[in-house]
Amino acid sequence: MSENRAIQKMNITKFQQDLVNWYEAEKRDLPWRHERDPYKIWVSEIMLQQTRVDTVIPYFNRFMEQFPTIDALAGADEEDVMKAWEGLGYYSRVRNLQSAVKEVAESYGGIVPEKKEDFLSLKGVGPYTGGAVLSIAYGLPEPAVDGNVMRVISRLLTIWDDIAKPSTRKIFERAVEELMYKENPSSFNQALMELGAIICTPTSPSCLLCPVQNHCQAFEEGVQRELPVKTKKKSDKKVHMGAVVLTTNDGRILIEKRPESGLLANLWQFPNMELPAGTNPRRILESFIETEYGVKAKVNTEKATEITHVFSHLTWNIDVYTGIIEGEVEKKRSKFVKEEEVESFAFSVSHQKIWKYVKGLG
DNA sequence: AACTCGGGGGG
DNA sequence: CCCCCAGAGTT
Numbered sequence: 001m002s003e004n005r006a007i008q009k010m011n012i013t014k015f016q017q018d019l020v021n022w023y024e025a026e027k028r029d030l031p032w033r034h035e036r037d038p039y040k041i042w043v044s045e046i047m048l049q050q051t052r053v054d055t056v057i058p059y060f061n062r063f064m065e066q067f068p069t070i071d072a073l074a075g076a077d078e079e080d081v082m083k084a085w086e087g088l089g090y091y092s093r094v095r096n097l098q099s100a101v102k103e104v105a106e107s108y109g110g111i112v113p114e115k116k117e118d119f120l121s122l123k124g125v126g127p128y129t130g131g132a133v134l135s136i137a138y139g140l141p142e143p144a145v146d147g148n149v150m151r152v153i154s155r156l157l158t159i160w161d162d163i164a165k166p167s168t169r170k171i172f173e174r175a176v177e178e179l180m181y182k183e184n185p186s187s188f189n190q191a192l193m194e195l196g197a198i199i200c201t202p203t204s205p206s207c208l209l210c211p212v213q214n215h216c217q218a219f220e221e222g223v224q225r226e227l228p229v230k231t232k233k234k235s236d237k238k239v240h241m242g243a244v245v246l247t248t249n250d251g252r253i254l255i256e257k258r259p260e261s262g263l264l265a266n267l268w269q270f271p272n273m274e275l276p277a278g279t280n281p282r283r284i285l286e287s288f289i290e291t292e293y294g295v296k297a298k299v300n301t302e303k304a305t306e307i308t309h310v311f312s313h314l315t316w317n318i319d320v321y322t323g324i325i326e327g328e329v330e331k332k333r334s335k336f337v338k339e340e341e342v343e344s345f346a347f348s349v350s351h352q353k354i355w356k357y358v359k360g361l362g
Numbered sequence: 363a364a365c366t367c368g369g370g371g372g373g
Numbered sequence: 374c375c376c377c378c379a380g381a382g383t384t
Binding site: 052055165311 | 363365366367368369370372373
């Protein structure tokens with residue numbers, strides 16, 4: 001094993017000291033670093049999944065004001081929780097989090113379980129989040145391997161395995177276990193991530209400023225820019241969508257709630273559908289409304305605007321229309337709301353864009 | 363192992 | 374334009 005050879009020639013104690021001393025001196029002042037409450041550490045780690053620190057900070061602060069304890073989140077209205085997560089993406093994270101927090105309240109006496117097997121059994125808690133919370137909140141020597149850590153360790157030990165493959169994470173977990181600073185696992189894990197975020201960055205690492213340059217095999221060989229190895233995923237799909245903002249004659253707006261599973265689950269939106277190629281958008285939207293809601297609608301001839309929204313795995317091109325609906329028949333997952341009420345519901349960003357545009361027309 | 367699931371910031 | 378970010382669940 002090449003990584004073992006690289007570890008063998010390392011002075012692990014010196015590496016730990018150089019890394020943790022740098023971290024303690026240079027670490028960023030982040031809201032969750034003021035907290036010891038395992039619940040708050042946990043929330044921060046869920047928010048930080050696939051999401052940058054700068055994006056998370058305002059969401060974390062608002063979330064902690066609104067749901068400061070496990071009991072507060074466990075007892076909260078799901079609509080309020082979704083609204084607090086609006087715009088942060090990967091919405092299953094917050095539904096799983098609330099579900100897991102309820103489980104902690106009911107089965108663990110409101111105490112975040114310290115036993116690895118118990119904590120990892122909770123919804124939304126995977127290998128990374130499990131290790132992160134157990135090490136940061138409870139000081140346990142568990143690896144917390146995220147994208148930063150794989151990049152840092154791949155360079156430190158010149159590991160050439162493809163980090164895009166799920167099975168590769170275990171290689172890095174074993175390496176981190178060998179390198180673990182058992183006197184302070186919290187600082188050690190956070191230091192690896194901090195180094196990846198600040199110094200050991202993806203395209204142009206600042207090796208000349210790196211506190212562990214002397215320990216880095218990639219720097220010694222001059223191959224730091226070739227690591228980590230990561231195969232790129234295939235290109236995404238493009239979907240042509242039509243959406244319509246329908247107003248009743250007394251000025252109320254039709255909104256609907258998305259299905260409980262799948263893309264943007266449980267978020268609110270304006271009526272919309274995929275437009276098959278070569279169809280007339282307003283005709284198809286009118287018949288869609290009539291079959292879906294049992295009420296006739298008149299969709300304006302002119303397209304109001306077009307909106308492009310890029311997801312990680314597909315792109316929506318949305319033709320946006322406005323129109324009039326002749327009646328208010330509410331179904332299970334739809335509502336007619338006043339204009340000033342629209343923004344109190346949690347919408348996907350694409351439909352926030354739609355509303356912002358249409359509101360500006362009036 | 364491959365696919366799904368959001369959104370935004372930086373080079 | 375591209376990449377990728379304090380990843381997890383499902384199939």
